[in-house]
Structure formats: C-alpha cells, structure tokens
Amino acid sequence: MSNSLPVIDLSAASGDAATRAAFHETLHGAARDVGFFHLTGHGITESETAELMRTLRAFFALPEAERLSISNLNSPHFRGYTRIGDERTGGSPDWRDQIDIGAERAPRTPGADEPGYWWLEGPNQWPAALPGLRTAALHWIDRLSAVAERLLHELLASIGAPATFYDDAFADRPHLHLKLVRYPGSAPDGAAQGVGAHKDYGFLTLLLQDEVGGLQVEGADGVFRDVPPMPGAFVINLGELLEVATNGYLKATNHRVVSPPGTRERYSVPFFYNPRLDARIEPVPFPHAHRAPGVTQDSSNPLFAEYGRNEIKGWLRAHPEVARRYHSGLLTEGSPVG
Numbered sequence: 661m662s663n664s665l666p667v668i669d670l671s672a673a674s675g676d677a678a679t680r681a682a683f684h685e686t687l688h689g690a691a692r693d694v695g696f697f698h699l700t701g702h703g704i705t706e707s708e709t710a711e712l713m714r715t716l717r718a719f720f721a722l723p724e725a726e727r728l729s730i731s732n733l734n735s736p737h738f739r740g741y742t743r744i745g746d747e748r749t750g751g752s753p754d755w756r757d758q759i760d761i762g763a764e765r766a767p768r769t770p771g772a773d774e775p776g777y778w779w780l781e782g783p784n785q786w787p788a789a790l791p792g793l794r795t796a797a798l799h800w801i802d803r804l805s806a807v808a809e810r811l812l813h814e815l816l817a818s819i820g821a822p823a824t825f826y827d828d829a830f831a832d833r834p835h836l837h838l839k840l841v842r843y844p845g846s847a848p849d850g851a852a853q854g855v856g857a858h859k860d861y862g863f864l865t866l867l868l869q870d871e872v873g874g875l876q877v878e879g880a881d882g883v884f885r886d887v888p889p890m891p892g893a894f895v896i897n898l899g900e901l902l903e904v905a906t907n908g909y910l911k912a913t914n915h916r917v918v919s920p921p922g923t924r925e926r927y928s929v930p931f932f933y934n935p936r937l938d939a940r941i942e943p944v945p946f947p948h949a950h951r952a953p954g955v956t957q958d959s960s961n962p963l964f965a966e967y968g969r970n971e972i973k974g975w976l977r978a979h980p981e982v983a984r985r986y987h988s989g990l991l992t993e994g995s996p997v998g
C-alpha cells in the first residue's frame with residue numbers, strides 16, 4: 661500500500677505573516693497526525709546531495725577488507741562499519757551494511773559513578789582508502805544540523821510553544837549522528853527485513869533516500885505504507901524525545917525498510933538531530949498540552965527523558981556484539997519515563 665505524505669516547504673517559513681501561518685498549520689497537522697513528512701525548500705543543493713551519494717557509493721564499492729578496516733567491533737563508541745546482518749532490530753538481523761558517524765570528539769571512558777552513555781562520545785573511524793569520506797560526511801552533518809535546527813524551531817512554533825525552548829539542550833555538544841547505509845538486495849533466506857520496525861531515539865530525523873524505495877511508515881491503523889521517494893526532498897520523522905517533550909501530543913512513528921528485490925541495491929542517509937547526551941528533556945509548554953495523552957507505554961521499549969539513556973538503549977539492542985565486547989555492565993541500567 662502506498663502513502664502520500666504531507667509536503668512541507670521550509671522556505672515558506674521566511675514568507676509573510678499569512679504564508680507563515682499557513683506553513684505552521686500544515687506543519688502542525690503533519691507532525692501531529694502522521695509524524696512523517698517530505699521536506700522541500702531546505703536549501704541543500706542538488707550538487708551537495710550528488711557529491712555525498714557519489715562518496716557513499718564509492719565506500720560501499722571498496723573491497724570488504726577495506727570496509728572492515730573501520731569495523732565498529734573495534735570501537736567501544738559504536739562508531740564505524742557494521743557488516744550485513746550484524747545489526748539487529750526487533751531481535752532479527754537487518755539486511756544492510758552501514759557506517760555510523762558522529763561528532764569528532766576525544767574518546768570518553770565514563771568513570772564508575774558516571775552514566776554509561778558517555779561511551780557514545782568518541783572518535784570516528786575513517787577508511788584510509790577513501791579520504792574524501794571524512795570531508796563529505798562532516799560537511800553533511802554541518803549542513804543538516806542547521807536545517808534541523810530551523811525545522812525544530814518552526815515545529816515548536818507551529819504547536820504554539822516557545823521556538824527556542826530546547827536550545828539549551830542542544831548547546832555546545834549536541835549528539836549529532838549520521839548513518840551511511842546500503843541495502844544490498846534481499847537476504848538469501850527470503851526475509852525482507854532491510855531494517856526492522858523501530859522508532860528513532862532523538863528529536864528529528866532527516867533522511868535522504870535514493871530512487872529505489874522500500875521505506876514504510878506505520879499508520880494509526882497498524883498498516884505499514886510505502887513512502888515513495890521524492891527527488892530533492894528529505895523524509896522527516898519525529899523521534900522519541902519529541903514524544904517525551906510533548907507528553908505524547910506528537911508521536912514517534914514506527915517505520916521500517918523492506919529489502920529491495922533480488923540484487924538491487926538501495927542507498928540511504930539518515931541524519932539524526934539529537935541534543936546533548938546529558939540533556940533532560942523537560943515538557944515543553946504549549947496550548948494543547950492538556951490534551952496530550954501521555955507517552956507510549958511499551959515495556960519492550962521504555963522511553964527515557966534523559967537523552968543519553970534513551971540513545972544507549974538503542975545501541976545496546978542493535979549492536980549486541982559491540983555491547984558484549986565492551987559494555988556488559990550497561991545492559992541493565994536505568995528506569996523509564998512516567
């Protein structure tokens with residue numbers, strides 16, 4: 661089943677008062693009712709996008725030994741390359757390979773009295789065979805975090821909340837995260853799980869997908885519907901922290917990727933706009949707050965208002981081998997929101 665997502669034109673935010681009002685109304689509805697939309701008018705050029713995709717394809721075309729030279733099994737910070745099948749979602753292997761990249765920071769080893777999520781800070785791993793990858797990825801993080809910051813301000817304004825309410829949570833050390841992903845066709849056993857159904861952990865995800873398709877979003881009726889690629893647009897979705905921030909008025913939406921048929925490859929680049937690891941997400945004041953239903957209660961996926969706890973929950977679940985090697989002490993930490 662197919663889905664036509666709302667299309668939000670961010671350039672309308674710079675229009676006159678009437679244009680801004682109409683823009684906010686559409687954005688508010690899209691965020692509240694669907695949690696997913698296409699974003700145009702974002703200012704990222706076609707040539708920037710083409711350059712990133714060219715570099716990404718060059719990485720996945722490297723011999724496996726080169727890709728494995730930056731394996732995330734070498735990184736207690738969950739950075740680097742994950743082989744096909746090593747990531748798990750919903751307990752089953754995802755048929756995709758990927759590189760996880762974040763802000764370039766010194767390795768951090770939390771002390772016994774510090775939260776374990778500080779492990780998520782650390783250096784990236786870069787392939788010696790493709791020096792342009794570092795430049796392209798860090799440029800993309802820079803450019804997309806500016807778009808995401810504008811979008812978050814407008815989204816908060818659209819629900820009648822103070823636009824800058826979470827600026828402190830993002831100040832100095834936001835935990836920005838980029839994935840470069842390949843879906844290499846279908847698994848030999850016929851399982852169609854490119855990535856299993858999940859919600860993203862932070863505030864906003866800005867996804868670049870190529871022309872192949874396969875992304876699906878779960879509707880309120882529990883049916884997953886295709887999100888057909890829209891050239892030049894980002895697919896935006898809301899993460900769990902926006903659900904926490906609005907006490908469930910805005911919802912993080914389940915989504916998944918169905919593997920491309922046969923040996924067809926699909927490439928995508930999700931960028932996750934996340935606050936500081938130690939940011940505690942207080943409820944944002946807004947006029948509809950009294951109508952907020954509360955956050956989703958799911959014992960298999962508790963939501964944490966302290967962002968780092970919510971984030972490391974996901975990493976430990978998705979990368980069991982990294983967790984087993986470096987983080988056996990973290991596997992039972994923390995208690996959920998609400």
Ligand SMILES: O=C(O)CCC(=O)C(=O)O
Pocket residue numbers: 839841855860867869875915916917928929930
């Ligand atoms: O590749 C995609 O289209 C989506 C990937 C995704 O949802 C994720 O990595 O969180």
Ligand SMILES: [Fe+2]
Pocket residue numbers: 858859860865915930
């Ligand atoms: Fe996702």
